[in-house]
Amino acid sequence: MRKNGYTLIELLIALAVFTVVIAAPTGFFVSAIKGQQRALASQELYDNVSYVLEYMSRALRMAKKDFEPTCCSAANTNYELTRSGKGILFKNYNGDCQEFYLDSGDKRLKEIKNGGEPIPLTASNIEVKNFIIGEHGWSQDDNDQPRVTLFLEIEGKRGALAELHPIIKIQTSISQRKLDIQY
Structure with a gap:
């Protein structure tokens, strides 16, 4: 003889199945959102670094020799x-x-530029941890074309979570476009 209703075991099994069916997609959804946040933080950092290096590289590549010390402290300096x-x-x-x-x-x-006000090149949510400038061929006493090597270590600061703080280390070398001939 069966009465209308469910036993305790049937309720527990139904609750367990329901929990698994709901928890799995919710976990996947949360993981996907966290992954997207990490990807956006990294992409923001890469975009900023790309812009800064391209801008600086172009300016350094097109630099002129300072024949009279109007800019640099010595004459004939690159x-x-x-x-x-x-x-x-x-x-x-x-x-x-x-x-x-x-x-x-x-x-x-x-x-x-020209002793004016400093203009930030990097975004406020990006921290430059290390900036190293390498020099090669800057002297007039050598036969080498002037070359600048820039090394950057940059950390993104998007949000409070440590996983949203990607770090990138990047290096580039720039050779001056104009021929450096001794005068």
Whole structure:
């Protein structure tokens, strides 16, 4: 004889099946959202680094020799290190004095043209952990074409979670376009 209703075991089994059916897709959905957040944080970092390196590379490649020390501290200079090696000063293709440097206060790359106000090149949610400028052939006493090597270690700061703070290390070398002949 059966009465209308369910036994305790039937209820527990139904609840367990329902929990598994709902929990699995919810877990997949949460994982997908976290993965998308990580991907967006990385993409934002890559976009910023790409822009900064392209902008700096173009300016450094097109630099002119400073025949009179109007920009750099010595005559016949292509580039000059500034700010204890964390900056580079040069005369750009328009003849303006231009400097790229790492601001140690807010950990951002900045640019100054003709002694004006600093302009940030990196976004506020990106921290430059390391900026190294390598020099080769900058002297007039060698027969080498001037070359600048830039190394950047940058961390994205999107959100409070550590997984949303991707770090990228990237290096590029730029050779000056104009021939460096001794005068």
